[in-house]
Amino acid sequence: LRSALWRSDGTADQLYLALRLAVAAELTPKAPLILDDALVRFDDSRLKAALEILKEEAASKQVILFSCQTREKNVLNQQK
Numbered sequence: 001l002r003s004a005l006w007r008s009d010g011t012a013d014q015l016y017l018a019l020r021l022a023v024a025a026e027l028t029p030k031a032p033l034i035l036d037d038a039l040v041r042f043d044d045s046r047l048k049a050a051l052e053i054l055k056e057e058a059a060s061k062q063v064i065l066f067s068c069q070t071r072e073k074n075v076l077n078q079q080k
Helices: 009-028 042-057 071-079
Strands: 033-036 063-066
Touching: 009 033, 009 042, 033 042, 042 063, 042 071
Parallel strands: 033 063
Antiparallel strands: none
8 A cells, every 4th residue: 555645646536536426426326426626637648538427327316527627518518
């Protein structure tokens, strides 16, 4: 085991997102998923992959993603 400080910020954010999704699925499977700047340090390819996962989650529950950037919106608009 290593401290999260050993990893890059983007990698740590990916681990935290995976953990949040797993905890939400186990503890509150029907509750809305609310994320605040959860993807801010993802690179472009990982951002696209994370948004695909969140779109899958949105098929069964409400997903609210807050962000201070427009990257997420731009990627989602390109996928239409």
